[in-house]
Amino acid sequence: MASSHPSILLVGSGKMGGAMLDGWLASKTPPKIFVMDRHKANDDARFSVVKTAEEIPSSFTPDIIVLAVKPAAAETAITSLVKALGSRASSCAILSVLAGKTCLSLAEMAKNAGQAMPVLRAMPNTPTSVGAGMSGFFASPEASKTQAQICHDLMLAIGEVVTVDKEEDLATVTGISGSGPAYVFLLAELLEKAAVKYGLPADSARRLARATIYGAGRMLQTLPEDAETLRKNVTSPNGTTAAALSVLMEENAWPKNVPEAVQAARKRSDELAS
Ligand SMILES: NC(=O)C1=CN([C@@H]2O[C@H](COP(=O)(O)OP(=O)(O)OC[C@H]3O[C@@H](n4cnc5c(N)ncnc54)[C@H](O)[C@@H]3O)[C@@H](O)[C@H]2O)C=CC1
């Protein structure tokens, strides 16, 4: 297995698979990529596309199968891959980005289809498409050190990686960074709507909301201060920010809602496991 330049089969190139694909293609040393998705056009010379597992050429054996289908589609996809790859599947590992589905349950699917395969999991997010992703990562004990390193490095090529020691912690990762971009996009939507409500033109509203979130994000990314300090630096005593935060930080507002939202995502992740 070539760890420096692995070959991957990306199964599912929808919103998350497509975001990872964009990230890898823009990375310094893109892996060799085959995409398997009946909805993906075969119009880009930088990777090959097959619509079904049966179309994977016998000359191609991936090091890593990156599984990026919906959780409910996992079994069909794994079964078709095991059957089509035959004995070649024995040298592949599965890197799943599916919410919820455990390494054990995915490994069972492969075994039931006729081939034991090690399973590793990553929980990425859509900012991987612009090289600014955040992924949680877990390698099951069945994966070799080389497979774990390759998968870790694949995710590192498209953003940051946090390795978790306990697989169940990926549910929390999902509620924080996997789903998290949606919380930020919601904030952008709501700020934009508020700006329009109070009289600004739509274009200005959009720019103000987006640039504010981008600027705050860059500060969080580049400055050493913690988020609380950065917030306090904006908040003049008895000023406008204090007035706004008295609404958002009210006991039953964000301090209650945000942890509850994360817990709802964690619970849903556990439900998707079965
Ligand atoms: N959307 C997101 O922000 C994130 C999604 N995920 C996970 O990524 C997975 C995919 O989610 P999305 O990309 O949002 O869904 P999606 O519906 O946009 O993409 C799924 C893709 O899988 C393809 N597909 C379905 N069955 C297939 C099969 N048998 N063979 C090949 N391709 C097949 C579909 O054609 C589709 O393009 C989910 O399991 C989700 O939990 C993880 C982190 C973030």
Ligand SMILES: O=C(O)[C@@H]1CCC=N1
């Ligand atoms: O909503 C979902 O289930 C997926 C997992 C994390 C982000 N999107």
